[in-house]
Amino acid sequence: MRAVDLIRKKREGHALAREEVQFFVEAVVDGTLPDYQIAAWLMAVMWRGMDPQETAWLTDAMARSGERLDWSMLPGPTVDKHSTGGVGDKTSLALAPIVAACGAFVPMMSGRGLGHTGGTLDKLEAIPGLRTMLPVEAFRAIVAQVGCAIVGQTDRMVPADRRLYALRDVTATVESLGLITASIMSKKIAEGVSALVLDVKSGRGAFMKTDQAAGELAAALVQAGRAAGVRTQAVVSRMETPIGRAVGNALEVAEAIVLLRGEGPHDLRTLVEALAVRMTRLAGLAASDEEALRLVTRAVASGEALERLRRMIQAQGGDPRVVDDPGRLPSASHRHALRAVKTGFVTAIDAERCGLAALHLGAGRTRMDDAIDAGVGLEILSPVGTAVSTGDAVILLHHRDGRGLDEALALVQQAVVVAEAASPPHPLILSIVS
């Protein structure tokens, strides 16, 4: 088998056979395939696409390219959630303890933020002392003891994805449905969970800008998961406005804690409940959505979910007192309010601009080696639908001595729309793909 022939086959629009995909991925990992042949193949895949079967084979070969975790020693079902990336999305921080409290094990491997979207690991690391880069054995022990843990993927897992992704980034071959699917699902399959819920974001603040594109990605992800024997469902959710009221690492941790106390903003609660219900159902803990919702509600109302978060934080080396006293989380030195310049209703708060504003304040990174300021971010005081008068504070910017404030302010000014009439609320959950 010669790589150039596989490139030509793909270039001519044919699907590669299973053994061809395996040969290719093995050569990616063992280094015998040069970067330029991978790059040409990636562009041919952008051009011709991959059918679901080929995508499933690629996913499987990538998942097998490194270490895979095994949870068969656990006395209960395993389930995870993955989001395609949103602004203000702190659902993982609440979901892992909620679903653990419902009786499943949630061994969550998460990522870091890049560009305008945040990453769960960065949020979690806002908690003093907390470590997310743990040895696999420690991860396994915490999941077994607490029911949940949120860590980063080790270098030994899915090496094929690391090499492919690094090349996709510099060869303009990121936006391929098949390659995105294989990248996401290979990592999740290597995690070894038996069930997976995907939160596919749709809208201007998301990677997928239209509901159709998001729906196609959701379908492809579910199909690839099923092909690998993982019970998989996807929720397509709207990403036009930040989720909840907080954007920024420590602010989002605090908001997740508030949610686990049974409070918190409606949209965040809606999304967490929808995802928790799907996770609980897929884990086999409830026979109906109603039953699942009762389990989820009880996990929060009983304080058991909050307790799981507390134990998870402690087990990962963090200061568990933040759960009772979010004031222990890092905070910014200064605040500046964006105020309404007219009277009316807030009809839009653009997620992407808010994400970029938080990035300018220091909450995110444009390169993977940028440092993050855990304390800075945005606090939405007047969410979409709120009636405001001229001079009312709409967004509070938490900044560090003015760093990035001018750029952030300009962005949130553009992000917020105040109109004379309120617009009807959009549904947050667009569809369920199962």
Place this chain on the structure above:
Amino acid sequence: MRAVDLIRKKREGHALAREEVQFFVEAVVDGTLPDYQIAAWLMAVMWRGMDPQETAWLTDAMARSGERLDWSMLPGPTVDKHSTGGVGDKTSLALAPIVAACGAFVPMMSGRGLGHTGGTLDKLEAIPGLRTMLPVEAFRAIVAQVGCAIVGQTDRMVPADRRLYALRDVTATVESLGLITASIMSKKIAEGVSALVLDVKSGRGAFMKTDQAAGELAAALVQAGRAAGVRTQAVVSRMETPIGRAVGNALEVAEAIVLLRGEGPHDLRTLVEALAVRMTRLAGLAASDEEALRLVTRAVASGEALERLRRMIQAQGGDPRVVDDPGRLPSASHRHALRAVKTGFVTAIDAERCGLAALHLGAGRTRMDDAIDAGVGLEILSPVGTAVSTGDAVILLHHRDGRGLDEALALVQQAVVVAEAASPPHPLILSIVS
């Protein structure tokens, strides 16, 4: 300007601007552009194509990427010919001296064979002592003194093409009209000739398998030449059957000499005349095709063309006595005849299979570092249209102690078709693109 943005622009189907193409080619040559970004761009070009303007810009940027020759010191016009590669195509060996005898200067830079097609340099090097890798100053001096020379391109010319071609070969991105055009024309433009005739081959034995594809390539080549200020025309000629009777390096040199003596097979004469007429016209030596044909015929009949070949061989270090005594050329140790297995008419001799047969005998190479046996090859004794009886020799295989004979014999057996009725002859020249 970032390479990844140029790749994305091409991937999205847009034409690059002139300065973008220049940036890209400069980065290819100075080494700042990594192979993988070039490879992704090459595949994006395969996918989206390049419009004539973009192709012309790429051609120009590539032609300027290294040393360019200047012939302004010569007292007459310069003209060259380039063929896209055929089997048994020894026209260059005859054309250069003929057109020089007509009064133009022919500084021909030619290539080596790969796969089933031969290369002019390999053929010429069958002449004992002859050197084709000459310093530019020697090349210039020979062209000025003799009127023609045939050499290889120096490493300092068109370095962009060398890097791009090496990558195209291993990334399945050879077959792009725009890339082929830019590769061919950048090398010819860097040669510095003021006029150029292209022989674009069409048919099963050619790179372009259909007349339409060959016509499109001819049009693209002519357009790119014109854009660079080179008077350019193309002849589209049929490549189903080897040109002339000889396939193999020394055999083809001998046939070219025979042609310059005013003899030789009809098809070869037809093609050489057609190309010589176009070259003579484009060089401004004749006002009509009729006048050009008279010049060409006289150059051969007077012996002046043969004399130019003799002087060119001598100037390039070869043994000029081969012109009068082709027996001085290398020859194979053995002969084996393929005989007709039935009585009828030879209706086809497949060029590609003949080329592959000669390759098996040692006349060609599959990798650029393979050694070549100048003496071996095929001699067509019964060309297409000949009436044969069972047992008549159709093709004589010149082999070296049986090397590759079995494979070659199997190939020529498949190549030759004998039918009960003769088929009407096909025209050799399909069209002129000017």
